[in-house]
């Protein structure tokens with residue numbers, strides 16, 4: 183099933199919390215934003231202290247093709263196994279890149295963005311903001327045990343071919359909020375079938391927690407760009423670094439003409455360079471997060487199934503659970519246990535969900551105990 187949403191009449195759709203989260207609350211456990219709760223803060227502090235003296239804060243950062251920006255592009259090309267630093271494009275977080283891509287492809291040409299539902303809402307929000315249309319293809323029932331979110335490849339391809347106005351196909355894999363990474367064979371099938379005029383944006387924000395990267399597909403598909411961020415496995419959400427990997431020179435030129443001259447700040451970039459030196463340790467913490475996530479899923483599955491329906495698989499740093507009492511659980515967790523989770527109403531037709539960021543072992547136990555206590559009362 184696909185539905186089309188068009189232009190200005192549609193309200194922008196940021197998910198709202200049923201009650202406001204007070205981020206100044208002492209002892210608040212932030213399990214609602216998929217930040218990195220597992221990477222020790224010490225690693226980021228070390229990166230900060232190694233970076234603070236490397237630039238003069240009175241100066242603008244380097245331009246994107248020299249100095250620290252070029253160094254970051256070179257290191258990221260190595261990290262992504264791309265041939266050249268020119269294959270990496272930088273932005274101020276994944277969010278700014280999504281905004282820019284929508285402005286580039288939808289605003290001037292009045293285009294359509296195709297995506298799936300449920301998925302990361304910034305694609306929808308930025309497409310509408312750019313004056314474009316959105317076609318959302320519903321994720322369907324899955325053969326994967328317990329997961330209700332299967333990619334509907336034929337409908338997705340049909341939507342991409344439905345008009346010459348389709349300019350972007352945005353796929354998030356592993357997907358937020360479902361946690362599921364699409365099969366590489368499905369990705370190939372989609373890329374083979376979609377018209378080459380459609381820019382396929384594959385968002386791999388959570389790839390470090392997943393089993394594969396689709397970067398191997400870049401060679402065969404010049405219309406593919408991969409979007410990534412430093413906000414998740416690298417734990418640098420405060421510094422706003424996102425990047426694109428592409429082999430398409432024409433696209434890179436167009437991107438350069440849209441991007442601001444100084445979209446990233448020097449401190450952020452020097453910190454990212456320090457973190458890339460420690461990538462082995464950081465990827466070790468991402469693997470640890472995946473183990474903690476699987477333990478958390480197992481623990482939550484022991485709860486009353488009538489209260490919580492745990493999606494049994496995730497390849498991200500979060501876990502998704504469905505519940506008819508999602509709103510009550512959200513409110514109790516926040517007001518009584520100081521645990522913020524993400525309330526996601528109506529992800530399925532008749533079911534509300536909670537998305538819970540994986541924390542340290544201690545934080546996960548705190549959450550589990552709180553949920554066990556709440557389960558006895560509701």
Ligand SMILES: Cc1ncc(COP(=O)(O)O)c(C=O)c1O
Pocket residue numbers: 215216274275276277278302354357358385387388410411412413419422423424
């Ligand atoms: C799928 C996905 N893409 C992109 C982003 C944006 O990341 P940032 O703007 O922090 O780089 C997020 C953030 O949660 C995300 O979940």
